Amino acid sequence: MSTVESQLLQQISVTEEKPQHSKRNVGLVLVGLTGGAAIGLSIIAAPFVAPALRKVCLPYVPATTQQVNNVLRALKGRTGTLVDLGSGDGRIVVAAAKAAKLSGVGVELNPWLVWYSRWLAWRKGVSSSTSFMTHDLWKLNLQQYKNVVIFGVEEMMPDLESKLLQELTADGCVVACRFPLPTWQPIAVFGEGIDTVWLYRRPNDYAVDKRKDHESFVDNR
Ligand SMILES: C[S@@+](CC[C@H](N)C(=O)[O-])C[C@H]1O[C@@H](n2cnc3c(N)ncnc32)[C@H](O)[C@@H]1O
Numbered sequence: 738m739s740t741v742e743s744q745l746l747q748q749i750s751v752t753e754e755k756p757q758h759s760k761r762n763v764g765l766v767l768v769g770l771t772g773g774a775a776i777g778l779s780i781i782a783a784p785f786v787a788p789a790l791r792k793v794c795l796p797y798v799p800a801t802t803q804q805v806n807n808v809l810r811a812l813k814g815r816t817g818t819l820v821d822l823g824s825g826d827g828r829i830v831v832a833a834a835k836a837a838k839l840s841g842v843g844v845e846l847n848p849w850l851v852w853y854s855r856w857l858a859w860r861k862g863v864s865s866s867t868s869f870m871t872h873d874l875w876k877l878n879l880q881q882y883k884n885v886v887i888f889g890v891e892e893m894m895p896d897l898e899s900k901l902l903q904e905l906t907a908d909g910c911v912v913a914c915r916f917p918l919p920t921w922q923p924i925a926v927f928g929e930g931i932d933t934v935w936l937y938r939r940p941n942d943y944a945v946d947k948r949k950d951h952e953s954f955v956d957n958r
Pocket of ligand 1 (some may be wrong): 822872
């Protein structure tokens with residue numbers, strides 16, 4: 738083979754290698770982007786999946802408009818602070834602050850929902866009378882709240898009833914959405930079907946000195 742021929746062959750092999758390199762680079766970038774997107778999505782989705790892995794699965798299901806209206810009917814004339822246990826996107830706390838002028842706290846495990854709730858409160862002009870915390874509802878002492886709202890699941894209601902019995906003050910009330918407390922008698926019921934809301938007062942026959950240590954709930958979860 739002449740020198741010219743071998744130089745030509747070298748040039749051809751160099752020009753043939755280039756597209757292979759760039760193809761490999763595009764492939765690597767695509768793998769990187771896909772992997773990055775998958776990791777990003779997992780980070781966002783994890784707090785939504787986490788409640789399903791707990792002893793009692795309490796998933797994110799936002800209250801319907803009718804349900805929120807029934808909660809507001811139940812809270813009519815109430816004063817003092819409100820807490821929504823598992824506040825989701827903050828719609829109940831925000832609605833109560835706007836319509837019933839109740840200062841409210843939302844307690845929610847999912848930090849994305851907590852940040853969204855803060856934004857919603859700001860957008861609706863009630864950020865000064867509301868607050869949202871990333872916290873486990875079972876580890877929150879309810880003594881300081883006069884109005885406790887819960888949109889829970891059936892399996893958690895017996896434990897929640899015990900917690901309320903120990904922590905709710907005599908003038909406190911409970912508003913339960915969709916699932917009632919198992920043994921307390923409601924003083925009023927609003928709406929029907931999946932939008933039903935029950936209003937309760939703490940039973941009178943339970944003396945404050947019978948309260949057990951709040952810590953028992955902390956250990957159970
Ligand atoms: C059925 S949703 C109710 C949302 C909101 N209260 C509403 O009515 O639109 C229940 C919420 O409780 C939250 N959650 C589940 N377990 C929790 C826990 N241990 N502590 C605080 N929040 C919890 C879930 O992330 C979910 O957003």
